[in-house]
Amino acid sequence: MSKSVRRYVAPTELIDVARELLALGCRFQMAYHRHSGRSLEIVYLVDQGPNLEFLEIIVRSEGELPSLSEVAPLLSWYEREIMDLSEITFIGNPESFPLVVLNGMTLDGSPFDPNCDVQPLLSGTPASPSLPEIEASQVQDLFWGPIRADIVETGEFHFAYIGEEILHYTPRLFYKHRGIEHGLQNRDPAAGLILAERVSGVGTISHGLAYCLAVENAFGFEVPQRAQLLRIVLAELERIYNNLHFFAMLAKTTTLKVGEAFGLLLEEEAKQINAKLSGHRLLRNLLSTGGLRRDLNVGFLAFELRSLKAKVQDYLDSLANTQSYLDRLMETGILSADAAFDFGATGPIANASGLQRDLRVHHPYSGYDALSMKIPLRTKGDALARAEVRAESLIGAFDLIDQAIQTLEPGDINLYKPIVPVGTVDGLGWTEGPRGSCFYAVRLNDGIFERVKIKSPSFSNWKAFPLTVHSSNMMDYAINEASFGLTIAGADR
Incomplete structure (x- = not known):
């Protein structure tokens, strides 16, 4: 597992350095703020390329910094989040209105300031969002949410439209921002894992494993090979049930009721396998810093997964041969390669x-480098392409589990040593979850969290999603959103 290197940059050099890195083919992953003594640091995480160390660009600032959102648009939301939660202002951000702290709300302090003895309070009442002015006749506004139909997550969406055509779309999330990053502050790493596993209900392993890897990186822990391979089994089981749910919801939005029912049935079967293996349908309470909490008996998995894989392949073939389903996906929600890169799209999107990117291949962790896998790739960028990528990833998960099981040998499953490093240590961990890349950056002081930053895949993909809605039509919106497989909880944190 590659680590990270640091580069300190003056505020006046920031834009030039960013352009230099982008010209070299690097890609920004996230940005966040942390306190270092009495000063504030802004940390930009940069992917320098396959199997190369991640680069941390660190800028110290007391008040203002130039915005990088025009150079790297994916950073706009990170800058807005930093402005909401600190005293930093980014000059030149074209979306300099609130993101996490909704319009009409006020936060009377920085929740991540270790020098603050008083818990900052959020007050006020959410007001109308900041929206662009559209100068055209017959434009209508539709505000959908924050409470929507069924049991979907809370979010408000504004559509400016004429007839069926959507001129502009603005999502407003963070109605249920839970402050998990702040909740991890001042905690022992062993106590924080339960929060990490619950950032997103369907991302137990992707978040929990990234968290464990970050702590292990900070403390210098080695994880036994058996535990690493069992972690892969858990991660790919999570990928299987997530992707089955994805296809059920995609079938639902295309009014393919039989396809929806079969998808949910197969998802249920996958979750029952999870429960039989781990004791929990969502695979919770198994991970541990240094390995796993307990060993797993995988003897039954090969047979049950072989049976499930055959059913899944038949299901995917049936969908691929249903013309009414395909017709609704073709040309829906097209996202170009340039837009996907610039706005931070990750995973299947x-x-x-x-963009053929996958952390399991390009920055392998937990023993993935010993396994053989192919990254699914399509170029059209529409809903059908996203479904095809998901289908390949789903079948590939079965193959990876099979490889991991065949490689398993008896051995330890946890070599955790209760030795706490003295002073300040930093760690970085990452996973490639069903929805894309997940990063955890941690800073600990005498073994206690001083700062934890979570980069979830949905936070990235929600930023790119509106580009596919503009100039589309109302009838295709639900299909387009389903094809992205977004979660609001993962973004809200």
Whole structure:
């Protein structure tokens, strides 16, 4: 597992350095703020390329910094989040209105300031969002949410439209921002894992494993090979049930009721396998810093997964041969390769738009480098391409589990040593979850969290999603959103 290197940059050099890195083919992953003594640091995480160390660009600032959102548009939301939660202002951000702290709300302090003895309070009442002015006749506004139909997550969406055509779309999330990053502050790493596993209900392993890897990186822990391979089994089981749910919801939005029912049935079967293996349908309470909490008996998995894989393949073939389903996906929600790169799309969204990226291959962790896998790739960037990438990823998960099981040998499953490093240590961990890349950056002081930053795949993909809605039509919106497989909880944190 590659680590990270640091580069300190003066505020006046920031834009030039960013342009230099982008010209070299690097890609920004996230940005966040942390306190270092009495000063504030802004940290930009940069992917320098396959199997190269991640680069941390660190800028110290007391008040203002130049915005990088025009150079790297994916950073706009990170800058807005930093402005909401600190005293930093980014000059030149074209979307300099609130993101996490909704319009009409006020936060009377920085929740991540270790020098603050008083818990900052959020007050006020959410007001109308900041929206662009559209100068055209017959434009209508539709505000959908924050409470929507069924049991979907809370979010408000504004559509400016004429007839069926959507001129502009603005999502407003963070109605249920839970402050998990702040909740991890001043905690022992062993106590924080339960929060990490619950950032997103369907991302137990992707978040929990990234968290464990970050702590292990900070403390210098080695994880036994058996535990690493069992972690892969858990991660790919999570990928299987997530992707089955994805296809059920995609079938639902295309009014393919039989396809929806079969998808949910197969998802249920996958979750029952999870429960039989781990004791929990969502695979919770198994991960541990240094390995796993307990060993797993995988003897039954090969047979049950072989049976499930055959059913899944038949299901995917049936969908691929249903013309009414395909017709609704073709040309829906096109995201170009340039837009996917610039706005930070990750996982199946990026792969469907021609960006062949996967942390399991390009920055392997937990023993993935010993396994053989192919990154699915499509170039059209529409809903059909996203579904095809998901289908390949789903079948590939079965193959990876099979490889991991065949490689398993008896051995330890946890070599955790209760030795706490003295002073300040930093760690970085990452996973490639069903929805894309997940990063955890941690800073600990005498073994206690001083700062934890979570980069979830949905936070990235929600930023790119509106580009596919503008100039589309109302009838295709639900299909387009389903094809992105977004979660609001993952973004809200």
